[in-house]
Amino acid sequence: MHNAEVDDRFAAEAEALQTFTKLARNDQTLRMHNVSADQLFAKQLTPTSYDRQTLFHKMARQEPALFDDFPDPLQPTTMGVFQNGADGVVKRLLRSESTDSYPVRFGRGDSQQHLTISEIMRRWRASGTVLGITDLPVRTSDLGDIFDQDFLAPWNMMPLASAPIKELEMLTSVISTAGKLTDSHSDDMAVCNHCFVGKKLWFAWDTYEGLEAGIEDVERVEVQGRAAFSLEQFLTLDEAFWFFVEPGETIFLPGKYTHRVYTLEDYIGVGSFYVSLLNVLHTASRWHINGSLWDKDTSDQKGQLVDDLFMIATECLAALDDADPELRQAWGCDAIPDAIRHWENAYAPRVTGRPSMKAFVGAMKDAAQRS
Ligand SMILES: O=C(O)CCC(=O)C(=O)O
Numbered sequence: 001m002h003n004a005e006v007d008d009r010f011a012a013e014a015e016a017l018q019t020f021t022k023l024a025r026n027d028q029t030l031r032m033h034n035v036s037a038d039q040l041f042a043k044q045l046t047p048t049s050y051d052r053q054t055l056f057h058k059m060a061r062q063e064p065a066l067f068d069d070f071p072d073p074l075q076p077t078t079m080g081v082f083q084n085g086a087d088g089v090v091k092r093l094l095r096s097e098s099t100d101s102y103p104v105r106f107g108r109g110d111s112q113q114h115l116t117i118s119e120i121m122r123r124w125r126a127s128g129t130v131l132g133i134t135d136l137p138v139r140t141s142d143l144g145d146i147f148d149q150d151f152l153a154p155w156n157m158m159p160l161a162s163a164p165i166k167e168l169e170m171l172t173s174v175i176s177t178a179g180k181l182t183d184s185h186s187d188d189m190a191v192c193n194h195c196f197v198g199k200k201l202w203f204a205w206d207t208y209e210g211l212e213a214g215i216e217d218v219e220r221v222e223v224q225g226r227a228a229f230s231l232e233q234f235l236t237l238d239e240a241f242w243f244f245v246e247p248g249e250t251i252f253l254p255g256k257y258t259h260r261v262y263t264l265e266d267y268i269g270v271g272s273f274y275v276s277l278l279n280v281l282h283t284a285s286r287w288h289i290n291g292s293l294w295d296k297d298t299s300d301q302k303g304q305l306v307d308d309l310f311m312i313a314t315e316c317l318a319a320l321d322d323a324d325p326e327l328r329q330a331w332g333c334d335a336i337p338d339a340i341r342h343w344e345n346a347y348a349p350r351v352t353g354r355p356s357m358k359a360f361v362g363a364m365k366d367a368a369q370r371s
């Protein structure tokens with residue numbers, strides 16, 4: 001590293017330590033009595049420049065990716081507005097005339113109120129209000145003409161899926177104010193989140209490694225009040241990392257990671273679930289092994305939507321079979337062998353007995369031979 005980079009890193013770490021110290025004043029779970037700064041920063045994920053190959057190979061290996069220059073997920077008509085800074089975004093959302101209302105969480109107790117988009121934004125602007133909504137639908141609200149609904153195209157298969165899966169497919173706007181905590185939870189899918197305004201601090205860890213260490217996940221165990229969490233314990237996990245997300249940054253997080261998210265500065269972003277040819281085997285395996293939060297009948301067999309997922313993925317593989325190389329690259333076909341290798345180590349022994357798995361793994365292996 002050059003001297004200037006060392007100075008920058010030093011300043012960034014000092015600022016991060018200040019942030020942790022400040023948060024820990026109000027949140028005991030973040031106290032660090034027996035932890036050094038080195039241990040903390042060893043687990044930090046820092047942003048890098050985006051390139052498609054890096055994203056695909058990380059996706060294939062179930063690794064997170066944080067980029068500082070992934071293209072903004074905006075409709076072309078709104079690009080200029082956002083380039084004028086946060087004010088443009090806020091004004092645009094404030095002007096929303098939609099009368100539909102959405103559940104917003106307030107304060108530390110997460111009490112809930114239904115508000116329209118412009119009401120949410122008015123409260124967002126009023127200082128001192130602690131609020132958060134992470135699942136404000138973009139496709140079915142008037143946010144659809146602000147944010148680009150296809151920003152993970154072509155490789156995200158969710159918009160192509162059958163009706164039951166499509167119900168799960170969600171492109172959401174994330175709006176929250178400083179002080180809001182999204183409690184530790186996991187999602188069925190991998191999640192992508194892009195920040196336009198503000199700053200968040202994310203902790204992410206392997207769900208089951210965390211549970212064994214006493215770090216809870218509200219979607220996987222019954223919790224009393226808030227999920228049990230301890231930063232000190234978190235730092236002892238093998239598969240754990242934390243990161244800040246700031247304007248222009250985009251995180252891609254595999255579905256195996258539970259996450260706990262603190263809003264540090266009033267925030268506006270967009271989130272999207274995704275499944276691609278590179279994580280479909282991993283996603284389906286998790287659904288088989290742990291069940292999916294979206295399984296309709298919880299008493300029934302786990303992984304009820306796996307077949308639907310494989311159906312669409314099989315169609316995509318067939319369509320790509322004789323597609324031109326550029327399209328195959330845009331879908332990440334080059335990384336399919338990598339994805340199979342990773343899946344074989346991580347999940348195969350626990351799921352290969354399933355008939356649907358066998359057929360689909362065969363189709364993936366055929367595709368791998370062509371890449
Ligand atoms: O931004 C947040 O507070 C939570 C986001 C989240 O949980 C997600 O995108 O899956």
Ligand SMILES: [Fe+2]
Pocket residue numbers: 185186187191259
């Ligand atoms: Fe989430």
